[in-house]
Amino acid sequence: MSLGVRLEGLAVRHGDAHVLERTDLELPAGSFTALLGPSGCGKSTLLNLVAGFARPTEGRVTAGGEPVRGPGPERGVVFQHYALFPWRTARGNVEFALKRLGLPRPERRRRALAALAEVGLADGAGKYPAQLSGGMQQRVALARALAAEPEVLLMDEPFGALDALTRTRMQTLLRELWKRRGTTVLFVTHDIDEALSLAERVVVLGGTPGRILADRAVPAGPPDPELRSLIARHLGSG
Numbered sequence: 080m081s082l083g084v085r086l087e088g089l090a091v092r093h094g095d096a097h098v099l100e101r102t103d104l105e106l107p108a109g110s111f112t113a114l115l116g117p118s119g120c121g122k123s124t125l126l127n128l129v130a131g132f133a134r135p136t137e138g139r140v141t142a143g144g145e146p147v148r149g150p151g152p153e154r155g156v157v158f159q160h161y162a163l164f165p166w167r168t169a170r171g172n173v174e175f176a177l178k179r180l181g182l183p184r185p186e187r188r189r190r191a192l193a194a195l196a197e198v199g200l201a202d203g204a205g206k207y208p209a210q211l212s213g214g215m216q217q218r219v220a221l222a223r224a225l226a227a228e229p230e231v232l233l234m235d236e237p238f239g240a241l242d243a244l245t246r247t248r249m250q251t252l253l254r255e256l257w258k259r260r261g262t263t264v265l266f267v268t269h270d271i272d273e274a275l276s277l278a279e280r281v282v283v284l285g286g287t288p289g290r291i292l293a294d295r296a297v298p299a300g301p302p303d304p305e306l307r308s309l310i311a312r313h314l315g316s317g
């Protein structure tokens with residue numbers, strides 16, 4: 080199951096600071112979109128609007144046709160910093176996130192273990208964050224988002240803090256999860272190669288105030304050097 084997301088006529092202003100202006104973006108149900116752009120261009124702002132953590136100054140955001148009014152379990156979020164509770168085990172962290180769904184305890188446990196198994200962490204369920212590597216902690220954070228069975232997965236530089244090898248493994252895992260679940264994914268990164276290897280579509284945000292500078296489909300097959308340099312040019316001119 081997945082939901083499409085639509086952002087229409089968005090503007091975000093903080094006092095005199097115009098972060099986004101006249102931004103329209105549609106994410107079809109089940110699509111995988113990477114959002115790139117220089118630091119401070121409004122990527123997290125845009126993702127947070129879809130997550131329901133913030134409201135636009137102008138315009139509207141809908142998921143599955145319904146206006147986004149706040150966070151909801153159908154929209155899962157994974158941040159760069161895993162934000163796990165250090166006093167809860169991996170399983171405890173995932174179960175805790177399911178509390179607000181009002182699921183009975185056995186169902187929370189079942190889903191938590193299934194999600195941890197799905198990210199390859201069945202053996203780590205009883206461990207505390209301090210006993211887990213960075214990549215494992217990020218997998219717990221991913222399991223926490225997946226356990227709620229979201230239809231939209233919003234990821235804000237989720238692999239930015241990981242070493243290169245772990246990062247590649249997480250990318251492979253995410254691609255597999257996406258293919259299996261068909262969830263709509265919006266993935267913020269500042270890494271062009273990561274964007275091109277993961278996503279079906281790349282959107283580049285930039286300028287002041289921020290707006291969409293490029294919106295391209297990523298062709299299947301080997302990386303397209305022309306697309307890569309086009310994105311690099313936009314990032315340089317941000």
Ligand SMILES: Nc1ncnc2c1ncn2[C@@H]1O[C@H](COP(=O)(O)OP(=O)(O)OP(=O)(O)O)[C@@H](O)[C@H]1O
Nearest residue numbers: 093096098116117118119120121122123124125269
């Ligand atoms: N609450 C706020 N008040 C004032 N300005 C804000 C607020 N939140 C964000 N901004 C500004 O909005 C702009 C966009 O911030 P945002 O976090 O969306 O950028 P980003 O593209 O995610 O950058 P990065 O790549 O560094 O994460 C920045 O200039 C930031 O200073």
Ligand SMILES: [Mg+2]
Nearest residue numbers: 122123124235
């Ligand atoms: Mg950001």
